[in-house]
Amino acid sequence: MGRTPCCDKANVKKGRWSPEEDANLKEYMEKHGTEGNWITLPQKAGLRRCGKSCRLRWLNYLRPNIKHGEFTDDEDRIICSFFASIGSRWSIIAGQLPGRTDNEIKNYWNTKLKKKFLLGMVPSMQQKSLPQSTTYSLNQNSSVESPYSTSNNDNYTSNPAWSFGGYDTMSRTSSYALDSTCITTTALQDQIKDSHLIIFGSGEVSCSSSDGSCTTNHIISHGKEVVEYDHGFSSHFSSGIDETHKLMLTKNGDLVNGYVNENPTNLRYYEESLDDSIEVMKQLINWH
DNA sequence: AAGTTTCCCAACCGCACAGAG
DNA sequence: ACTCTGTGCGGTTGGGAAACT
Numbered sequence: 001m002g003r004t005p006c007c008d009k010a011n012v013k014k015g016r017w018s019p020e021e022d023a024n025l026k027e028y029m030e031k032h033g034t035e036g037n038w039i040t041l042p043q044k045a046g047l048r049r050c051g052k053s054c055r056l057r058w059l060n061y062l063r064p065n066i067k068h069g070e071f072t073d074d075e076d077r078i079i080c081s082f083f084a085s086i087g088s089r090w091s092i093i094a095g096q097l098p099g100r101t102d103n104e105i106k107n108y109w110n111t112k113l114k115k116k117f118l119l120g121m122v123p124s125m126q127q128k129s130l131p132q133s134t135t136y137s138l139n140q141n142s143s144v145e146s147p148y149s150t151s152n153n154d155n156y157t158s159n160p161a162w163s164f165g166g167y168d169t170m171s172r173t174s175s176y177a178l179d180s181t182c183i184t185t186t187a188l189q190d191q192i193k194d195s196h197l198i199i200f201g202s203g204e205v206s207c208s209s210s211d212g213s214c215t216t217n218h219i220i221s222h223g224k225e226v227v228e229y230d231h232g233f234s235s236h237f238s239s240g241i242d243e244t245h246k247l248m249l250t251k252n253g254d255l256v257n258g259y260v261n262e263n264p265t266n267l268r269y270y271e272e273s274l275d276d277s278i279e280v281m282k283q284l285i286n287w288h
Numbered sequence: 289a290a291g292t293t294t295c296c297c298a299a300c301c302g303c304a305c306a307g308a309g
Numbered sequence: 310a311c312t313c314t315g316t317g318c319g320g321t322t323g324g325g326a327a328a329c330t
Contacts, residue, residue: 015323016298039315055316056299091318106319107297 007039007050017057021047025054026062060101067099071108073122079105079113080122 017025028045035041038051047054060066071079075097082093088109090102097105116122 014300016325037315050300052301052316053299059317060298088319102318103298110320111296 007042007052009050011048012042012050012053013048014053017061021049022057022062025058029058029062056103060103065099066101068104071100071113075100076113076116076122079109080117083109083117 013021024045024047028041032044034055035044038055041047041051042049042054045054049057078096079093082089082096086092088106090106090109094100094102094105113122
């Protein structure tokens with residue numbers, strides 16, 4: 001026994017909305033709103049439509065401040081960053097793009113952006129190295145492990161392998177885990193205070209061993225312990241993206257992810273430049 | 289010009305979840 | 310604790326438009 005249908009399927013109209021229907025719904029919504037119930041709304045508004053259909057039409061097309069048309073490079077970057085870190089949570093991603101709807105972003109991703117993304121053609125998803133002029137020294141309480149480093153005391157000056165994010169067009173691996181500009185804020189900082197380990201997702205480097213499987217992640221420790229954690233990005237690159245593509249950190253030894261406590265409000269998007277993002281990250285890990 | 293294929297996107301469907309009773 | 314109902318979400322589809330042959 002299935003659940004009762006939300007409306008009388010035989011008596012509701014399906015398919016494209018006519019301008020008259022749009023006008024009806026818009027007028028009704030502007031006067032009354034949903035009055036807390038989408039299911040009864042079509043009847044009250046004189047529409048032969050399912051309540052869910054009305055809701056979708058309103059949310060995606062009729063409500064004020066909906067933005068249509070071409071996506072900007074910035075929007076591309078945001079979508080890719082979030083997709084890389086949280087996957088197909090379109091409603092959350094839409095929350096980062098005022099005026100865009102989850103449906104529109106989903107369609108855009110499936111038809112266009114996914115291809116650009118996989119080909120490394122999203123502008124700011126390109127590999128970003130640290131600026132030449134900046135040297136990032138680690139304090140004595142922190143340590144770094146890198147496939148390119150020989151000791152924990154290395155300074156990292158625009159090391160091409162040292163990237164906070166972006167797609168590595170050379171190795172065709174890594175880096176779409178988490179764009180450098182996409183990090184969590186307050187709630188995450190609270191967690192980081194007690195964390196043993198922070199992994200800013202990207203920075204994976206592949207090496208060409210005979211089995212082709214050698215991958216290592218850069219790890220920024222919080223000064224307590226350093227653990228190498230293999231995200232396995234290479235395999236995800238070919239097989240699709242899954243839940244492991246997140247900012248990872250440990251709290252009391254347990255791995256949790258950047259989508260902190262499954263609360264979407266903890267995810268913020270920083271539009272600052274790379275330098276600004278690095279500053280925020282340095283603050284997060286108390287890096288002097 | 290006509291037919292076919294591909295692309296695009298609006299809308300539908302079914303499921304999960306939350307809140308009320 | 311359980312059922313019922315409305316809402317929200319993500320995956321999928323249908324059909325129109327555009328591109329191609």
